[in-house]
Amino acid sequence: MTSTNKPIVILGGGGKTGGRLAERLEKLGRNYRLASRSTTPAFDWENAGAWGEAIDGAGALYVTYYPDIGLPGGAEAVGELARLAASKGIQRVVLLSGRGEEAAQRGEANVQAAVQDWTILRASWFNQNFSESFLLDGVMTGELALPAGEIPEPFVDAEDIADVAVAVLTQPGHERQVYELTGPESLRFVEVADILSDHLKRNIRFVPVPLEPFLAELASMPLPDYVVPLMRMLFADVLDGRNAVVQDGVARVLGRAPRSFQEYVARTAETGVWDTGA
Numbered sequence: 001m002t003s004t005n006k007p008i009v010i011l012g013g014g015g016k017t018g019g020r021l022a023e024r025l026e027k028l029g030r031n032y033r034l035a036s037r038s039t040t041p042a043f044d045w046e047n048a049g050a051w052g053e054a055i056d057g058a059g060a061l062y063v064t065y066y067p068d069i070g071l072p073g074g075a076e077a078v079g080e081l082a083r084l085a086a087s088k089g090i091q092r093v094v095l096l097s098g099r100g101e102e103a104a105q106r107g108e109a110n111v112q113a114a115v116q117d118w119t120i121l122r123a124s125w126f127n128q129n130f131s132e133s134f135l136l137d138g139v140m141t142g143e144l145a146l147p148a149g150e151i152p153e154p155f156v157d158a159e160d161i162a163d164v165a166v167a168v169l170t171q172p173g174h175e176r177q178v179y180e181l182t183g184p185e186s187l188r189f190v191e192v193a194d195i196l197s198d199h200l201k202r203n204i205r206f207v208p209v210p211l212e213p214f215l216a217e218l219a220s221m222p223l224p225d226y227v228v229p230l231m232r233m234l235f236a237d238v239l240d241g242r243n244a245v246v247q248d249g250v251a252r253v254l255g256r257a258p259r260s261f262q263e264y265v266a267r268t269a270e271t272g273v274w275d276t277g278a
């Protein structure tokens with residue numbers, strides 16, 4: 001809990017979870033500050049020398065690493081940030097992490113070693129990957145061509161992650177806890193495509209493709225360097241079945257069930273993000 005009126009600094013404050021957390025803190029009238037490359041002061045994971053200014057005076061940090069805590073350098077960076085926070089007297093750090101990623105769990109350990117009042121939010125794949133991230137294109141073209149196979153994933157809603165983040169940052173009792181945040185059921189990509197098709201009244205197909213040609217095609221595109229290693233990690237490691245089981249982290253914190261994928265699709269369709277103009 002952050003009991004002082006010092007700001008909660010949200011790293012990645014314009015992002016999928018940070019933006020939603022900020023909206024909630026605004027409504028609650030809580031003191032918060034965003035920190036990313038576009039804020040003043042700026043926070044850039046690539047420029048450790050300037051991190052201090054961005055977190056100065058914070059009562060707590062909500063930490064989202066970019067692009068992914070499981071990529072090389074992520075675990076070390078969040079650890080270095082947490083040690084810097086502790087040196088400034090900031091002991092409350094809430095870290096957004098990923099399930100079943102060895103490197104992400106090293107990042108968690110680094111944060112746990114650095115500050116007293118850590119909370120780890122270990123999330124499964126976000127629903128919002130289909131509307132605000134790398135799976136949006138597939139929904140728009142009607143073809144989710146992915147090296148995903150039959151492995152189910154208990155997609156979690158970023159709205160639930162934000163609800164949990166608010167609770168752990170503003171209410172007591174969540175210090176030194178690890179919460180595994182998943183949705184209420186595990187879905188295969190073919191089921192996800194069916195739910196999207198039914199709701200959007202157009203055909204969205206899941207097409208399983210082999211991993212290496214998928215990665216080779218990505219490598220031939222003008223994309224940031226992290227994309228191919230990130231996709232390899234997500235589809236070869238994270239989606240190998242180790243994370244298929246539903247967990248109760250949302251209910252443990254909020255006392256209610258997580259939002260369903262169907263509810264996410266209905267709510268998100270209303271925003272027009274999936275409209276094709278057809």
Ligand SMILES: NC(=O)c1ccc[n+]([C@@H]2O[C@H](COP(=O)([O-])OP(=O)(O)OC[C@H]3O[C@@H](n4cnc5c(N)ncnc54)[C@H](OP(=O)(O)O)[C@@H]3O)[C@@H](O)[C@H]2O)c1
Binds near residue numbers: 013014038068123133
């Ligand atoms: N997506 C998933 O399914 C999933 C699942 C489990 C865990 N996670 C974890 O969630 C974390 C990401 O959280 P999120 O999805 O809420 O955030 P996000 O949407 O990926 O964050 C985007 C934000 O990061 C900022 N940003 C980009 N590059 C930056 C840099 N070099 N330095 C500082 N800020 C930078 C951007 O703002 P500016 O442009 O202003 O810098 C933007 O506000 C990752 O660590 C990932 O491992 C994701």
